[in-house]
Amino acid sequence: MKILLVGAGLSGAVIGRHLAEAGHDCRIIDARPHIAGNCHTERDAETGVMLHVYGPHIFHTDDEGVWDYVNRFARFLPYQNRVKTTAQGRVHSLPINLLTINQFFGTTLRPDEARAFIESKADTSITDPQTFEEQALRFVGPELYEAFFKGYTEKQWGCSPTELPASILKRLPVRFNYDDNYFFHRFQGMPQDGYSAMVAAILDHSCITVELNTEYRPEMAAEADHVFWSGPLDGYFDYRLGRLGYRTLDFERFSDKGDYQGCAVMNYGDRDVPYTRITEHKHFSPWESHEGTVCYREYSRAAEPGDTPYYPIRLVEEKALLEQYIDLAHATPGVTFVGRLGTYRYLDMDVTIREALDTATRFVAADGDMSAFAVSPV
Structure with missing residues (x-):
């Protein structure tokens, strides 16, 4: 045929x-x-x-x-993929894991203690989360939601997290160990x-x-x-x-010498930072060595005809x-x-x-x- x-x-x-x-x-x-x-x-x-x-x-x-x-x-x-995020003037590890929790709250919690601690922060009155915001408040509480999810999500999707379905956040893990590998696949x-x-x-x-x-x-x-x-x-x-x-992305390229940010992906969770993340592409090929480096700032917006x-x-x-x-x-x-x-x-x-x-x-x-x-x- x-x-x-x-x-x-x-x-x-x-x-x-x-x-x-x-x-x-x-x-x-x-x-x-x-x-x-x-x-x-x-x-x-x-x-x-x-x-x-x-x-x-x-x-x-x-x-x-x-x-x-x-x-x-x-x-x-x-x-x-080991992602970092800059939020509220500090750098943290993503996805949210035991190191993120202990650094953010200034604690030294063990896994079981951290699990109970986060549950105490959660809004347990939300029994059937329908929106992104409800899902976040139910499972991580207001502090982590405000720092890592709210501003980033508003920039990424161009709307309030109250308008997005809970299913979007269900893909993002919270770990009560020190595993910061973003994915869990074999x-x-x-x-x-x-x-x-x-x-x-x-x-x-x-x-x-x-x-x-x-x-x-x-x-x-x-x-x-x-x-x-x-x-x-x-x-x-x-x-x-x-x-x-659709959402589309605009990329602002810049180059530098050496190592610009020390990781492949740095998210920016604060709403007043206009871009969602900076990616440094030499880190996606760690088996290579380059004196120069190329980075992209990513901006999310609604797609228009031709985008x-x-x-x-x-x-x-x-x-x-x-x-x-x-x-x-x-x-x-x-x-x-x-x-x-x-x-x-x-x-x-x-x-x-x-x-x-x-x-x-x-x-x-x-x-x-x-x-x-x-x-x-x-």
Whole structure:
């Protein structure tokens, strides 16, 4: 079959590779001048530092099959994400752990003591947290919430934590030991030569052609037996019902000599600091050595037409519009919507790859008889 895949990020590359290995002719297009989507990496010409162009991407998973898959196309070296935060004039360790608690409150609590201490701070009158703020107040109390979550969240999402669902905070752990590894998955690492090199290896197949700087045109679908769309769901329909809400990021690059901040990621929790964090990219490749350094200040704001969409907002208004686009998608034959943008969901890289592998496997098994969504967006 002739397959058109719109987007040369992880979803398009993984699906394309699997279908190519099954003998299908895969044409992959991307409007951008590079492959790998938002996990695109490139060498900085000035310093030689490997840059995560659209913000840091750290690979972590418990899915052994996905771990084996990425290691088939790249050499992964060990990497653990150890985040720091500057809040109220002091530096603390994230996620909140025993060191954070003892430093913040000036205590020397042991794990059981710290657990009881935090419970005493918590608002136990909140029995069924519905909002981000209620979730935070119930589980860490007002002091830690104000220092580490409230201001950062207002900057990241552009609204009050009282307007966000509790589920956003449920992903963030609180630990009553000194483990400051941000993730808890079995497999964690970074591709030695960057994500773009990994995606290039995935795309390296005789049945795959890649066309960059190429916008999708509706007539392209007529030349294919099936289309896999990893662009914005509403974008496929030319936003005819309105635009789904996204947050986007602006990056302010600066360079320096030596080591600027001593860590890869420094969050800024105070509301009066306009950026959410500073990332220092040489620390994402600790096996390399560079005299110079490159940093980015990150600013979050609502995405506008023409911006790169990052985080789906998925609040009440967006979910209602999403349902309408899902109905449109189901009424559109020959197209399957995949990935973070195509299904309007926040997806980590490992989940993106797993869903892409499963989608391609189903497509091959069904001889191309594929529904609009292999994974439901709701």
